[in-house]
Amino acid sequence: MKYIPDDIVVKINGLPILNVAEKLGLSVNSKRTTLCFMHNDRSPSLHFNVRKNTFYCYGCSRGGNVISLVMNRLGLCFVDAAQWLIQAYGIDVPYGRKDYRKLKISVALPKAQKVKSEYVPDVELLSWIMDVAKLSDIAKDFLFHVRRYKEEVVEQKGIKSITDANKFYKVVVDRFGLDRCKKAGIVKWNFKEYRYETVFECPCLLFPFYDERGIIYTIQGRSLREYPTNRFSFPNHSDSFIFNLQDVLNADTETPIFIAEGGTDCLALLSEGKKAIAIPGAGAFKEEYIKYLKDKNLFMFADNDDSGKSLFARIDKALRVYGNYLHQMILNPKYKDYSEYYAEKR
Template identity: 35%
Template sequence: MNIPQDIIARLNELPIEAVADKLGIYVRRHKALCFKHDDHNPSITFSTSKNIYKCWVCGIGGGPIKLVQDKNACDFQTACVWLGQEFNISWSERKTYRNVIKRTSPKKLQLTKHKEETSMFDKEVFTWLIDNTTLLDSAKFFLFKERCLNEDIVQKQRIGSVVNSFNIVNALVNKFGEDTCLRTGLIRKSCNGRYFYFYTPCLLFPYYDQDGILIGVQSRYLGANKKVPRFQFASSQKTRLYNLPILNSLKRGDKLYISEGITDCLALLSDGLNAVAIPSATILPLEDLIFLKNYELHMYPDQDEAGEKAFIALQRFFINHYSIVKKEALPEGVKDYCDYHVKKQEING
């Protein structure tokens, strides 16, 4: 397999701690237990500035591709394929100009070159998915009964759900064709046939940039299988902030909350507060966070180690950019802002 150099570079630009998270490596304060030896004290250090990792005991280390090689005990090409699948980065095997010119006319060469263009994120396919999914019963129960979220807010965010993956796979293939669907990564194929990338039943949260262009979709699994990942993400690039379009309605100095996760963000919005969300405590979209420094920033950190870690990381980031984020305290016994929101709704009847 010939993996283009630009693809290799893109894979090695994936956030190293996000890759570790996909691999099931628990990272706390940029450190983790080494998976190559019996490790009781975290000996792996992650450098987010250099985007590398290193074990100070056994010496393994490198970038995102090398991390996959070491963790999955696989070769370079297999690691690249795995990263491509997990982060929805696709490519086709490209032949050199010399090899192609021997077998094709210039006209055919032009067609071949056009055919081999790749698309990381097919906005048309994912937009159709968002436009053609609605909130089914299990999704409504989770959002409106369990989480007590405002229905208008949920509708404005264009949140949908999928229960029957067989139906959605068939609908997508009928609309766009199997090759296109497979290329997007939204549909996968095995010896048992085609299957949907997101585990179902699930919610679908669309991510838009500040111009309202769809840049990603995140799922939230609603089933009972504990072995299934609760969140999955497909995007056109590095993970971004959720609800970026809200910045268009704000002016310098306005109050803005940063939440850990989408449901906390929706709870803040339901309470009439301006909010954006980082995808998780371990993923900070720095390229978007820089746009927040001119607002009055607040955060209700989750009441656990991960939440405290996320707040400290955000605090350091904004201090380095001559801004601050104020820590808001949750009541005792409340795990996160969404839990706080639910309890307030119960008290108010």
């Protein structure tokens, strides 16, 4: 039986977790945080506690010690993760001990931020959520009175909402079962309260993302709380995508298409009668998106922050490889984003 002696486990878990994170290819900043590799992360939410030698993600609520970090990062079982650390750090384990057998494991050190399991959407489950969900009074007030988006635009883009997180959790788990909901990334484990819960911070809006075939790919939640822990959330393990991709696919090379940094800004642009798409943040942009954008007439009101500037620069740089570029539209500095500008002028 594969077995790691208790004293060796203690020794392994005593390895400096920041050093282990570095070996695993994680780029940890000065605040001891990094982008979480266990869910789609726009801003660093994976935190390392040097004093306790542990990690914890405030986005997906996953955490643990040194061995569990390796288990999650490399997809290994407990024993294999321990053996990986033994080999990586040259920890001496006497071969004469009867309670330990050397394991042959070959796991290459990952490059920074590259290890990620392939995302396969549960189309039936995601479609069911969007079909069953409706727009609550809270959502309507935010969309139509606070932000003043046009009702026909919200309806056309299929925006829905969740009000009660516990009720939503019960309904979706009763329908599909806990295991399937976990696999689909719709629920997560809450370490603090020791229970499963939905990944969406409710009350929230639901933005459906569809691929080029018109099949649902993922759902983004946008919290309507005044002070949310995570304003935006995707299912665990989910890739982000382009919101309202159909506007790009149906446009010719001359039609102006506006790129927004988020779904709500996209709704503002659409409410003005513009063709628009959304890419949810600089960290969500992928080079593969250029195949949809390279021959289009593109414009962008970048958010007045570093993330907005970064997203604009990344898209523009990728387009120039194909002889195209992104037209920069200047947003008055007093507005943080296009939605704020749109709401005031309405």
